[in-house]
Amino acid sequence: MKIYDDKHIKNVVFVGAHNSGKTTLAETMLFEAGFINRRGTVEARNTVSDYHEIEHEKGNSVFATPLHTEWRNYKINIIDTPGLDDFIGEVISSIKVADTVVTVLNGQYGVEVGTEIIWNYIDKFHKPTLFVINQIDHPNLNYEESFKTIKGLVGNNAVKIQYPLRVDGAQCIIDVLKMKMYKFSAEGGKPEKLEIPDNQKELAENLHNELVEKAAENDEELMELYFEKGSLNEDELRKGIKAGMLNHDLFPIFCVSALGDMGTGRLMGFIDNVAPAAGDLNAEQSVEGKEIPAKKEGSPILFVFKTVHQPNLGKLTFFKVMSGEVKINDKLTNPRNGETETFNQLFIMDGKERNPVNRLNVGDIGATLKLKHTETNDSLVAEGIDLAIKPIQYPQPRVRRAVFAVNTKDEEKLSESLRKIHGQDPTVVISFSNETRELIISCQGELHLATIDWTLKNIYGVEARFEKPKISFRETIQRSSAANYRHKKQSGGSGQFAQVNMKIEPWIEGMGEPEGFNIRGKEEVDLPWDGKLVFYNCIVGGVIDQRYLPSIMKGILEVMEKGPLTGSFIRDVRVMVYDGKMHPVDSNDISFKIAGAHAFREAFLNANPKLLEPTMELIVTVPEEMVGNVMTELQTRRSIIQGIDSSKKYQVLKCIAPESELFGFSTELRSLTKGRATYKSEFSAYQPVPPNVQKGLVQEGAYT
Structure with a gap:
């Protein structure tokens, strides 16, 4: 050729x-x-x-x-x-x-x-x-x-x-x-x-x-x-x-x-x-801000714009030669991971037809087979070249689903198949929620999701089901509360004994130290799920030995990982342990951990507990003549319109919306505007759930 x-x-x-x-x-x-x-x-x-x-x-x-x-x-x-x-x-x-x-x-x-x-x-x-x-x-x-x-x-x-x-x-x-x-x-x-x-x-x-x-x-x-x-x-x-x-x-x-x-x-x-x-054209830009002119005399630099996994063929990688030329048996490095790839074959592609060639010059588009460490949006460069083509910024996903293998034996196969689909199409985002224990797939729309389902079934042999994802709520308190709990267990020989008295309050950034306590120590815990636990040692007179305080805090943290209202994470609480009792023989770490957990749970339920929900900053771009219908739809989803800007023939609505209310919004927006409106969203903050909504969630007793 x-x-x-x-x-x-x-x-x-x-x-x-x-x-x-x-x-x-x-x-x-x-x-x-x-x-x-x-x-x-x-x-x-x-x-x-x-x-x-x-x-x-x-x-x-x-x-x-x-x-x-x-x-x-x-x-x-x-x-x-x-x-x-x-x-x-x-x-x-x-x-x-x-x-x-x-x-x-x-x-x-x-x-x-x-x-x-x-x-x-x-x-x-x-x-x-x-x-x-x-x-x-x-x-x-x-x-x-x-x-x-x-x-x-x-x-x-x-x-x-x-x-x-x-x-x-x-x-x-x-x-x-x-x-x-x-x-x-x-x-x-x-x-x-x-x-x-x-x-x-x-x-x-x-x-x-x-x-x-x-x-x-x-x-x-x-x-x-x-x-x-x-x-x-x-x-x-x-x-x-x-x-x-x-x-x-x-x-x-x-x-x-x-x-x-x-x-x-x-x-x-x-x-x-x-x-x-x-x-x-203007020279390509590297991640490092360098220009990469399209010159035949330059070192070989490729940009991978497409990857296809074909069952009987393997991995097919499509690229453009941005600089120099690439030849069969060339070895190029992927700057993202430092791995070296060998080009054993080169093709010019016409649909499914592969036309072998020995080399490709700068500006040309080609393909190769079975690169092991390279995916879409990667660069491949000659050894010693320290740069990568500036990658494509893909749009955020608009549809999220929890995905499960119909046959539990296929769970690992499902994960691997989804990894390949993401490698082929970076607009498909795969994540795992440790909180809800769900595998989450995010994509561009219902048709996109249907295509992914077809690919799983027909290409990878995995039957999957897609469900509404659980929402990661948070629990906190609105007022102070005190509680004490005595843990006592006797079963022959050494028993278990611990009593813990504590007071809890809402924690707010910048608040002063608690009044009325003799503070002997303070520990701030940045929680993995955001928010804080601030733990004060206010013990006087040695009623509880210092060595048991870490066990009390451990018990509190265990409750905070599964809150009493809905099983969600608890955040932004401060605890003052100010009194208690211990036994010279029967007291131990496990006893104080249990007592601390029970005292905290009781105090929490008496402190006017509040459920928080994740809210999203939503930016909707909609044609002027369709703004009214879209605003009505947003308001039915408990959204708060914060501003409206103009952009050419479009109005840009900026609002805050609960994540739980955005399920199905992409499909509804497309229907309302005949596909002419677009939106993007990102996490904003956790906000209090309205009382009537909280009541229903608490009655369910778990994530919704």
């Missing part, structure tokens, strides 16, 4: 809403370039990119799939991505390694919810972007409205390169860069190149002049030429368009019919001649 240099490699990622036609467009480009003999379809489940069994079952893309084609002595690496935001991790990883983002729109609808969500990440990465309005031959095409929605998304820097036209019943495309009309037969394919019709010349000239002005704005030299000549030739135009794309200030718009095989050749030509290559 031919190896291309960095000047002749273009990496594009196809993004867009569900059903915009990304997979069909990729298939048609491969067909046009002669890489496949016949075009598959999503419906027939025979496209190159949607080859996974789950994609055939669901009827849509689930994974980002690398492909490649060659067009006029250029290699175009294509990554076809899912259109549903449940799989946003696949999209973000692909944008990271792309040189140009191709945003595909369904010409009937223009910019949809999925497009808006993805655009936020494109804008964040500041990647060169072009738009493709698809389905221009569809009877319900609304090209002008689609163009308006693009301008609404990116502003006035959206500029038409092409627009569709019907001439004598034939589908045509007017190209205002080339100033030609392409006329297609009903079967599509190679068009007839014609002059622009007289009735379209004025419009085409106006659009051409607009394109010239936009191109000139991005280069001082071109601007001078424009003022001097009043126009720019095609080569000068290409230079200006490329500069504008690199500045993220110009967004070319093309039109195609992916299904009808119309316009794809011209699109590939533009990608070849104008779209930036890896060496044109």
